[in-house]
Amino acid sequence: MLILAIETTGKHASTAVIDSDGKYFCAESTNEMSHLREIIDLSDKALSNAGKSKKDLSHVAVSIGPGSFTGIRIGIATAATLGQMLNIPCVGVSSLEAMSTGISCDERYKSCELIVPMINARRHQIYAGVWQNGTKLPLKKLNEDRQYMIEEMTKLLSSEYKDKICLTGDGIDAYEEILKKEPGNYILADENIRYQSAKNIAMLAAIKVKAGEEVSYNNLTPDYMRLTEAEQRLREGTLSSRIKNL
Amino acid sequence: MKKLKKRIIRIKSEEETRALGFLIAKDIEAGDVIALLGDLGTGKTALTRYIAKGLGVTENINSPTFTIVKEYRSGRLPLYHYDVYKLGDGNDLLDIGAEEYLEGDGVCIIEWADIVADVLPDDAIIIKLEYGDKESERIVTIERR
Structure with a gap:
């Protein structure tokens, strides 16, 4: 092989x-x-x-x-x-699964129960999922991997999961301010393994x-x-309404 | 939410279009998206040309109607000039991979932005060009957050 x-x-x-x-x-x-x-x-x-x-x-x-x-x-x-x-x-x-797997193999994050990779999808959105940390691969997925609003994810993490969480991915860089405002039980993956x-x-x-x-x-x-086109239309942004009201 | 800043300017000549373009060029930063609205012939490309010039772009600016987007890297900031007239909606814009430019290292100027407004950042700078009373006159509405 x-x-x-x-x-x-x-x-x-x-x-x-x-x-x-x-x-x-x-x-x-x-x-x-x-x-x-x-x-x-x-x-x-x-x-x-x-x-x-x-x-x-x-x-x-x-x-x-x-x-x-x-x-x-x-x-x-x-x-x-x-x-x-x-x-x-x-x-x-x-x-996303590959990023979680990378973290699970790193000794530094052994104390984390959960791994949440988040890829910046812009405009407060991330592609993300929740995996259970462990040594047996593939890791167990605990929450659907999909497009989330960053605020939706921080809320989900603070309400559903009490364990220590390792966050990884470039979503951290994009939404650092929001993550700081919503303090949770997080560890941020080091930049040498974040991407x-x-x-x-x-x-x-x-x-x-x-x-x-x-x-x-x-x-x-x-x-x-x-998101499918229909879903995207549903949350048609404020820019459209700004243009209409101009 | 920050207060919207709205301004209506009357420009009466090519020279004033140039001055406005240079003024905008001074003011924009990496990551800014300019949604350019206006009917055919209102001067969207002309204004873009002067913004580009103000940024220090040395290449000639043409409307990218067929290529959808053109990149210019000779100025103070990278400039991504879009003409989305031929696109159906915002998803078409995403399909050509535009998303990576929208919060990127440069400035995006998007002609006919109303077509793709649903996928543009909510804090885009809107510039609307309309015909004035006289032939050479234009009414420019600028709204930014």
Whole structure:
């Protein structure tokens, strides 16, 4: 087994290769939002770090979102192309679940009962979910992962969960002020582990492959996790009314 | 909620459009979104051109009617100039990945913003251009929070 994992849903693109011994070989871009330009080079880099080439791959895994829309599409398109070209199966992994998994493997957050990854979806919105921390993977999901208002999530966390919570993801950076105002039993994940990373995608992909959760390249589907148009219209913003009243 | 600041200005010439564009350019910051409204020929692109110039953009500004968006990076701030006339609604705007620009490192100017208003930030700066009494006259309504 040799899996190449691609993560392009965050600011920095990254790739990772995991072999059958569970060893990781990673590569990450230092540039922001340059996924399209760099993803193939980064894939080659992770493979060469592992001393392997594309033809040695058994699977290609990708973060299917949520996260940057353009990033999700670049990742899926790249993974599907590699899958088709090399005639190997693909594995789709949730960016949020992968972020939770990354935290669960870090000693620093062992005391947290819950892990809540939150990806900034702008305008007070986040893509988020609630996972139970533990050593057994995959982690147990306690609350539906979807689009939330940040205030809705802080309210949910303070009313439903009394345990110590590790927050992670770039939603922390975007809504730091709101999180400060709503003090909860939080620990904020350190910046060196806060963001999407292909290593976590690789880790979950290896588990999924063992469970037989692989798909053919043409069944790899993105999960933008966006509200449907109807829902969006319902909360039609104040800008529309400002324009009408002008 | 901060009080809305509304201003109505009459501009009578290209020279005054230029002055207004430069004034706006001085005042905007990274992350600002300008929702530009107004019928055909009211001067949305002309105003955008002067805002761009005021930002120090050196390239020529054309209306991106067919490309939907154009990026200019030669000024004080990155400028993302949209013309969403051909889009159906806000979801079309999200589908082209615009969301990442809207609270990004630069300024977004969006022509025909009323079409996509449902996905624009609530605190966007609204600039409406209307014909005045005389041919060269325009009434500019600016509303910001």
